[in-house]
Amino acid sequence: MALVRVISSDGAAFLVSQRLAKRSGKLKTEIETFRKSSDNSEAQPEIRIVTIRAEILRLVLQWLQQHQNDPVLPANQNEQDGRGDAEMGQSQWDRDFLAPMDLGIVMELILAANHLEVKGLLDITCKLVESKITGRTVDEIRTAFKLKSDFKGNEEEQTRLENRWCVEN
Amino acid sequence: MPVTSVLHYVALFGLIALLIFLLTFTFKFIEWLVEKWKRKRVYSKVDSRGDLEVGLISSVICDKHEYPSLPLELWFEILEHVNNPQDFLSCINTFPVWNRVLGHRKTKELISLVFPHFEKYLDTPSLLQCRLVSTHWKSLVDDTLGKDEEIPTKSSTYSPGNFLGSRSRPVGNKISSIEQLQRFPLEMEPFIPSNPFPSRNLQISVSPLDFDADEDLIDYYGTLVTQLVTTFGHHLHKLNYTMKVYEPSSLFPQLLHFLPNVQHLTFTIPFLCTANYAEVVGQAYQNRMPSMPCLKSFHLNTPEDQHLAPKILKAFLQNYGDRLETLTSYGGAFGSFERDENSSLLPTCKNLTVGLVDDDTCRRLFIEPRRFTWNLSRLCLLFPRKIDSNLQGGKVKLESILRGINPVAATLEELQLCLNWRLKEWGTPLYLEERKEEAKGILGEMSKFPKLKTLVISDDFMEVAIVQQLVQENFVGLERFVIDMGIYDEYFRGRRMYEDEENPLWKLRPTLKIIERVSLTVEDGVVEIQQIKQCSREQYEVRWGKVKNGNGKSWKSSRIRGSHTVSRVINMF
Numbered sequence: 001m002a003l004v005r006v007i008s009s010d011g012a013a014f015l016v017s018q019r020l021a022k023r024s025g026k027l028k029t030e031i032e033t034f035r036k037s038s039d040n041s042e043a044q045p046e047i048r049i050v051t052i053r054a055e056i057l058r059l060v061l062q063w064l065q066q067h068q069n070d071p072v073l074p075a076n077q078n079e080q081d082g083r084g085d086a087e088m089g090q091s092q093w094d095r096d097f098l099a100p101m102d103l104g105i106v107m108e109l110i111l112a113a114n115h116l117e118v119k120g121l122l123d124i125t126c127k128l129v130e131s132k133i134t135g136r137t138v139d140e141i142r143t144a145f146k147l148k149s150d151f152k153g154n155e156e157e158q159t160r161l162e163n164r165w166c167v168e169n
Numbered sequence: 170m171p172v173t174s175v176l177h178y179v180a181l182f183g184l185i186a187l188l189i190f191l192l193t194f195t196f197k198f199i200e201w202l203v204e205k206w207k208r209k210r211v212y213s214k215v216d217s218r219g220d221l222e223v224g225l226i227s228s229v230i231c232d233k234h235e236y237p238s239l240p241l242e243l244w245f246e247i248l249e250h251v252n253n254p255q256d257f258l259s260c261i262n263t264f265p266v267w268n269r270v271l272g273h274r275k276t277k278e279l280i281s282l283v284f285p286h287f288e289k290y291l292d293t294p295s296l297l298q299c300r301l302v303s304t305h306w307k308s309l310v311d312d313t314l315g316k317d318e319e320i321p322t323k324s325s326t327y328s329p330g331n332f333l334g335s336r337s338r339p340v341g342n343k344i345s346s347i348e349q350l351q352r353f354p355l356e357m358e359p360f361i362p363s364n365p366f367p368s369r370n371l372q373i374s375v376s377p378l379d380f381d382a383d384e385d386l387i388d389y390y391g392t393l394v395t396q397l398v399t400t401f402g403h404h405l406h407k408l409n410y411t412m413k414v415y416e417p418s419s420l421f422p423q424l425l426h427f428l429p430n431v432q433h434l435t436f437t438i439p440f441l442c443t444a445n446y447a448e449v450v451g452q453a454y455q456n457r458m459p460s461m462p463c464l465k466s467f468h469l470n471t472p473e474d475q476h477l478a479p480k481i482l483k484a485f486l487q488n489y490g491d492r493l494e495t496l497t498s499y500g501g502a503f504g505s506f507e508r509d510e511n512s513s514l515l516p517t518c519k520n521l522t523v524g525l526v527d528d529d530t531c532r533r534l535f536i537e538p539r540r541f542t543w544n545l546s547r548l549c550l551l552f553p554r555k556i557d558s559n560l561q562g563g564k565v566k567l568e569s570i571l572r573g574i575n576p577v578a579a580t581l582e583e584l585q586l587c588l589n590w591r592l593k594e595w596g597t598p599l600y601l602e603e604r605k606e607e608a609k610g611i612l613g614e615m616s617k618f619p620k621l622k623t624l625v626i627s628d629d630f631m632e633v634a635i636v637q638q639l640v641q642e643n644f645v646g647l648e649r650f651v652i653d654m655g656i657y658d659e660y661f662r663g664r665r666m667y668e669d670e671e672n673p674l675w676k677l678r679p680t681l682k683i684i685e686r687v688s689l690t691v692e693d694g695v696v697e698i699q700q701i702k703q704c705s706r707e708q709y710e711v712r713w714g715k716v717k718n719g720n721g722k723s724w725k726s727s728r729i730r731g732s733h734t735v736s737r738v739i740n741m742f
Contacts, residue, residue, distance in 0.1 A: 009262040053262045104275030107283045111258065114286055122286065129283070130290035138301045145276040150303050158360045159307060162367055163297040165342050165353065 004031055005046040006061070012054030014061055018045075023064050025117025052112045056105070059097075060112050063121050066093055070120065094124050103132065103144060244270050254281040284309045300367065314341075314368035315406060341370035341407070347386075350375060350393040354400055364404040373397075374411035374437070387413065391420050402427035406463075409435040415442070418450045422457035432463045433495075436481065437470040444476050451480030458488045466495030466520075469502060478502040490514030497522040500530030522549040524589060527565055531573035543577045546620075549585040550574075552630075567631060571611045578616035578643075585625040587653050608635055615643045625651040625687075641677040648680055654688035675709055682706055 002018040006027065022028040027047060034045040049057060098106065106125050113122040132144045142148065149156065239247075248270050251257050257278040261268040271278075288296065288310075296314075300307045342365075344350050357365040373394060390413060402424070408431050410421065425431075442450075467485055471478040482502040486493070493515060500523050515521075521543075523530060531550075535543070550573070552565055574584060612635070621644050626636060640647055675681060686702045 010265060051258065051262060053265070053268065102275075104272060104279070107275060107279045108261075110283050110286050111279070126287040126290050129287040130295075133291060133299060134295045136298075138298060141298070141302050145280070145302070146273070147277060147303050147306075150305075154360075155304070156301060158363065159300050161356060161360075162365055163300060165356075165365070166297055166367055167294065 003044055005044060006057065007046065007048045008052055008054040008057040009050050010053045012057070014057065016061060020061070020064055020068055021047075023068060023118070024060075025119075026115060049116070051115055053108075056108045056112045059105075059109060060116060060118060060121065063094075063097065064118065066097070067120060098124065098128050103129070103146075241266070241270070252278070254278055258282065280306070281309065285313070288313050297367075311367050314370070341368045341372060341409075342366050343372040343374065344397070345372075345374050345376055347375060347390065347393065350390070350397060354397055357401065361400070365401055366404055369404060369406040370409075371405050371407070372409040372411075374409070375413065387416060391417055394420070395424065398424045398427045403430055405431055407431065407433040407435075409437070411437040411439055414440050415446060418446075418453035419457055422454055422459070425461060426459045429459075429461065430463050431461060433466045433468075434464060435468040435470065436485075438474040438477050438481070439472065441473050441475075442477050447476035447480050450477060451484060454481055454484035455487065458484065461489060462492075464489050464492060466497075467493055468495075468497040469499070470497075471499055471502065475501060479504050486514040491516060493518055495520040497524075499524040500526045500534075503530060503533055516544070518543075519545060520547040521545050522551070524551040526550045526552050526570075528569045531565075531569040535573040535576050536569070544580050545577045546580055547583040547585075548574065548577055548581055549587070549625075551585075551587055551589040553589060567608050567635070568611045571608070571615060575614070575616055578618045578621075580620060581618055582620050583623040583625075584618075584621060586627065586630055587625060588627040588630060588655065612638055612642070615639070617642075618644050619646055621645075621647055623647075623649040623651065625653055627653045628655065637673060637677060640674055640681075644678065646680055647678050648682045649685070650674065650681060650683070651685045651687060654686050675706060684709075 003015050004018050004021045004027070006014045006016055006021065008014075018031055022031060030047045031045050034043075034047075035041070038045075052060070101109070106128055110122060110125045110129070113119075113125060133141055136144070151159070244266065248260060248267060251260055251271070257271065257274070261271050261275070284306075291299070296310055300310045342353075344353060353365075375390060375394075405428055408428060410424075412421070421436075467489065469478060469482055469485070478499065479502045482498055486496075491514070494517055496515065496518055503523075523534065550570065570586065574581070574586075624640075624644060624647055640650070674684065683703055683705045685704075
């Protein structure tokens with residue numbers, strides 16, 4: 001089996017089958033670039049991902065492994081609004097996969113999925129963050145994202161008024 | 170001293186040395202084990218899972234990372250000052266210790282990097298709700314809203330190009346009644362000088378359009394709109410202004426004086442006016458418009474008018490034509506220009522959309538001004554869906570279209586040749602007069618389009634054979650081919666070009682990456698979001714090309730052909 005060595009920013013190396021790695025647009029490009037530049041066709045590519053740490057890279061590879069037989073979503077899937085069809089790709093496994101995660105880890109996963117060009121994972125993680133906002137009160141959103149209001153004076157009242165004008169069409 | 174004593178001492182010394190060596194070795198070994206355990210512990214969360222299966226084979230530690238030797242509390246102190254989101258991300262990715270130290274701040278600091286990805290999933294109320302979370306979130310949302318294109322999700326007419334990667338979220342301020350025109354400045358006055366428009370986008374479209382020709386009411390409207398614009402106009406980057414019936418001719422030029430930062434201007438003339446009024450307005454616009462250094466795009470919407478639009482377009486192009494990058498207008502509005510006049514008016518225009526194009530427009534814009542060199546990267550020509558046989562001027566010849574696009578061949582990156590789907594005109598498809606045999610002359614004279622990547626074409630716009638010849642001979646770098654199906658989701662010509670195993674486009678143009686079909690849905694008389702179906706070269710090859718039988722033919726396609734033909738016949742009818 002052809003393998004590729006993927007190394008995280010903090011130095012953990014993952015040996016992954018090239019078939020699996022190529023489900024990431026970024027890794028696919030890197031492997032193909034390596035193949036073109038390498039004289040030895042048997043040589044094992046080594047790819048350093050300097051923006052993703054081991055824990056997150058592991059999660060991405062786990063997700064890819066689980067979805068290795070899914071059809072690959074085109075990069076410009078549903079460009080009407082710039083988002084993919086998250087519902088289509090979300091399974092019980094995905095829900096169980098994301099359920100125990102802290103919101104900070106989910107945000108790191110979004111950045112990793114975007115960097116590695118893993119459209120399906122990007123969709124479900126974005127959808128998860130969206131679910132922490134849609135239908136929630138402002139205080140609930142602040143609690144979910146561990147934030148405090150830093151509006152001064154009547155800034156919050158002004159913002160509410162501006163919002164009202166925006167929807168009053 | 171007896172020799173035996175000396176030997177005893179030597180043996181004792183040797184024994185002690187051996188013990189010391191063993192102790193040192195044991196100590197070093199234990200130290201190495203502890204070090205290894207410590208390093209292993211860092212990755213314990215990563216490595217403890219025993220669920221590795223096919224694909225993900227193993228993970229090992231390959232680099233030795235020494236932790237910076239500072240007490241943890243000092244790292245807390247130091248890293249507290251890391252506030253830039255990109256620096257923050259770099260820190261948490263560098264050392265697991267730093268990741269743990271910064272863990273509690275991730276949701277706060279990473280939001281700037283993550284927000285652009287998930288904001289697409291939020292509906293308008295949720296997005297606006299985010300503005301209330303914190304000042305940082307407010308600025309993120311406002312930046313997003315400010316960048317949004319002014320493309321409506323619903324419209325009574327179909328505008329090609331909506332589906333080509335552009336996003337639509339109609340968030341913006343809209344003033345649509347006299348009451349709102351009075352109330353907005355009153356409510357926002359206490360917050361001056363802050364910006365009251367989150368998207369920096371304002372639409373002024375006060376109804377009713379016609380105040381029953383009440384001159385007092387029209388004057389009152391003029392006073393109110395002037396008050397609004399003089400107070401808040403400098404915050405605006407986008408303005409969508411709908412003219413009122415017989416409003417004072419100098420009103421809009423006066424308003425422009427208070428809109429110095431407007432970059433995108435949409436001007437709608439929703440009524441028919443007399444030639445005299447058009448003349449007066451034309452003069453006022455020509456002479457009284459201020460300098461607008463930021464103006465980059467101008468859209469002129471004139472669903473009904475024929476007199477006023479040419480005057481207004483001429484005034485805008487003469488005042489701002491030298492800086493416009495985007496222009497949208499209907500073809501007839503270019504009628505007031507003299508030969509070669511517009512050649513000096515649009516030197517920076519990259520994006521041109523012309524509606525209701527006929528032979529005359531093609532000739533006037535592209536063919537006649539021979540000294541003129543267009544520098545367009547995107548050209549969208551919209552043709553009337555239905556040609557009135559009584560109107561001689563309404564005809565479009567394929568020759569005119571091809572001669573029209575030929576002068577922009579060198580720079581064009583996106584070309585749209587579409588039939589405009591106006592609700593009133595549905596039902597009668599336009600077929601151009603020429604067939605391939607008749608068009609051979611002009612096809613032979615066409616230049617190559619080296620930069621053209623995207624072609625959008627209405628399904629029944631021209632013969633498939635002509636499209637194929639253009640793709641093969643002229644559009645040499647084409648990557649994306651979009652077939653606009655209109656309301657006919659399963660119209661057979663598009664189906665044939667899109668997914669037929671015999672479709673030659675894939676072979677004619679090796680650079681082609683994707684073919685898409687776009688169709689419209691209609692609900693309550695309103696054109697809705699288009700449906701998109703895609704076929705990439707990879708999918709095409711997997712489906713039709715890769716699996717060969719012994720004769721070199723695609724056994725898969727030959728097996729499917731029977732049922733596919735049946736489905737096509739069913740879909741045709």
